[in-house]
Amino acid sequence: MLDLWYSEYHADDVRFSIKVDEHILTEQTKFQRIDFFKSETFGTFFTLDGLMMVTQKDEFAYHDMICHPAFATNPNIKNVLIIGGGDGGTAREVARYSTVEKIDMVEIDERVVRLCQEHLPQTSCALEKDKRINLFFEDGLAFVNNAAAGYYDLILVDSTDPIGPGEGLFTNEFYKNCYRVLGPEGILVNQHESPYYKTYAKEMKRSHQKLKTTFPIARVYEFHIPTYPSGHWLFGFASKSLDPINNFKPEEWSKFNLKTKYYNTGLHKASFALPTYVKELLENE
Amino acid sequence: MLDLWYSEYHADDVRFSIKVDEHILTEQTKFQRIDFFKSETFGTFFTLDGLMMVTQKDEFAYHDMICHPAFATNPNIKNVLIIGGGDGGTAREVARYSTVEKIDMVEIDERVVRLCQEHLPQTSCALEKDKRINLFFEDGLAFVNNAAAGYYDLILVDSTDPIGPGEGLFTNEFYKNCYRVLGPEGILVNQHESPYYKTYAKEMKRSHQKLKTTFPIARVYEFHIPTYPSGHWLFGFASKSLDPINNFKPEEWSKFNLKTKYYNTGLHKASFALPTYVKELLENE
Numbered sequence: 001m002l003d004l005w006y007s008e009y010h011a012d013d014v015r016f017s018i019k020v021d022e023h024i025l026t027e028q029t030k031f032q033r034i035d036f037f038k039s040e041t042f043g044t045f046f047t048l049d050g051l052m053m054v055t056q057k058d059e060f061a062y063h064d065m066i067c068h069p070a071f072a073t074n075p076n077i078k079n080v081l082i083i084g085g086g087d088g089g090t091a092r093e094v095a096r097y098s099t100v101e102k103i104d105m106v107e108i109d110e111r112v113v114r115l116c117q118e119h120l121p122q123t124s125c126a127l128e129k130d131k132r133i134n135l136f137f138e139d140g141l142a143f144v145n146n147a148a149a150g151y152y153d154l155i156l157v158d159s160t161d162p163i164g165p166g167e168g169l170f171t172n173e174f175y176k177n178c179y180r181v182l183g184p185e186g187i188l189v190n191q192h193e194s195p196y197y198k199t200y201a202k203e204m205k206r207s208h209q210k211l212k213t214t215f216p217i218a219r220v221y222e223f224h225i226p227t228y229p230s231g232h233w234l235f236g237f238a239s240k241s242l243d244p245i246n247n248f249k250p251e252e253w254s255k256f257n258l259k260t261k262y263y264n265t266g267l268h269k270a271s272f273a274l275p276t277y278v279k280e281l282l283e284n285e
Numbered sequence: 286m287l288d289l290w291y292s293e294y295h296a297d298d299v300r301f302s303i304k305v306d307e308h309i310l311t312e313q314t315k316f317q318r319i320d321f322f323k324s325e326t327f328g329t330f331f332t333l334d335g336l337m338m339v340t341q342k343d344e345f346a347y348h349d350m351i352c353h354p355a356f357a358t359n360p361n362i363k364n365v366l367i368i369g370g371g372d373g374g375t376a377r378e379v380a381r382y383s384t385v386e387k388i389d390m391v392e393i394d395e396r397v398v399r400l401c402q403e404h405l406p407q408t409s410c411a412l413e414k415d416k417r418i419n420l421f422f423e424d425g426l427a428f429v430n431n432a433a434a435g436y437y438d439l440i441l442v443d444s445t446d447p448i449g450p451g452e453g454l455f456t457n458e459f460y461k462n463c464y465r466v467l468g469p470e471g472i473l474v475n476q477h478e479s480p481y482y483k484t485y486a487k488e489m490k491r492s493h494q495k496l497k498t499t500f501p502i503a504r505v506y507e508f509h510i511p512t513y514p515s516g517h518w519l520f521g522f523a524s525k526s527l528d529p530i531n532n533f534k535p536e537e538w539s540k541f542n543l544k545t546k547y548y549n550t551g552l553h554k555a556s557f558a559l560p561t562y563v564k565e566l567l568e569n570e
Contacts, residue, residue, distance in 0.1 A: 013304030013325050015302040041299050197326070262560045270558035275509070275548075275552065276547055
């Protein structure tokens, strides 16, 4: 019997491993190495440069939480920009809102999208069939540099970690341009790393500091996802005027009548309540 | 260089591993095998029958969350019963309340306590020096069978999983006796497993069903801990009359003036807000 394991090091001396039934493919693109695997407990999953991106079984937690809190804060979102998110899961969740008119998705590596369309239809399903989605295969940083001021209501930064192709998406220049292309009620949600292991906590702090200096409202919220380091992951919620706590609109969101597996209006505010050590990491410095 | 790894299987095909600097000791007692290790990222940690119990670096999350929510619901707790908790971390947190008069701690395996006193002073520190703590090295199930009705204000069940020596602590008989020995404002908090991986989710459901039929109030709350399966762990909060949400007393708790690393009054209610799939698992059946 084949005994093949995928492992990711969450620290130099901490390792998370999944037994692999099949190594479906490996492909080196201009940007990164892509690998697809099949496993029993997590279904199909893929990695970029060896780091876990998406598994079929727990992606619902990530994609619910990157998307729905913004819509429950501003239920009138019309124009959405997704940076990264090549697997399509974020676009799939945004596309569930019939009130959304346009979804521009900017993924630097077309091969991620194409391979997900072939091997991960669960996340990529909306990309082909939803006519509101426009795919751009280019650099996200350059895209926001060139976008019209005030055009978007929501930007979702569904990026890799701040090393490699995702690096530019964690810079002041990028955040400032996001601010510029957002309308007066604009919201930016970004992948915000994790508080526990040191290297991730460092990026979390850096990202938060930068967002705080760019946006008048900058909060951090959390969720659980078993395949990410420590299982404890964060998103940043930065905004020009709407506060995710004070402007939370549970009744209006409930009218969308969306069935979700992770997000619910009961945990919306709760997800912004962070453990003391995380608050201290974010506040100090 | 020694390349030694401790691994725990969170599912048959999912493994979490920590590089070990030193295997401090191994001891087989009448009840279980105890192993102590030293590691860089998690400090000293110990396992029972190979399963992770406590690490020096992340135990604060578990011990904060098993203890403080009950005291923020009833700040007048005087008599506390701890079942299990041989490492002493739970007793240490309870002992921080000067208003507590008595802490009975019932641990089946004296060797766990003695070895933690030797190798994990960070958690065991209060056991020797706090005169309110009474150690009983006996079976927790038998202890509550023989205890006087209505005597305790709080029972904390800090047990292993429901296999091996901890099994009796997940039975109807045990919960009914806990109910009997609790006073009219009595609270029971118990280790409630985890919602993600199937075998843990099954025990979570069973435990919740039993508590619901025994106590008028039975809620579940969550926290993050990197070294437990999926990083997402739960406690049950069962109570005769006080509700952890409606009877939450943040101002009174703040007067205790305790510095905590995980718990804070901002996340008290939030920890009871569960993801939809967890709520569904707990409600169905």
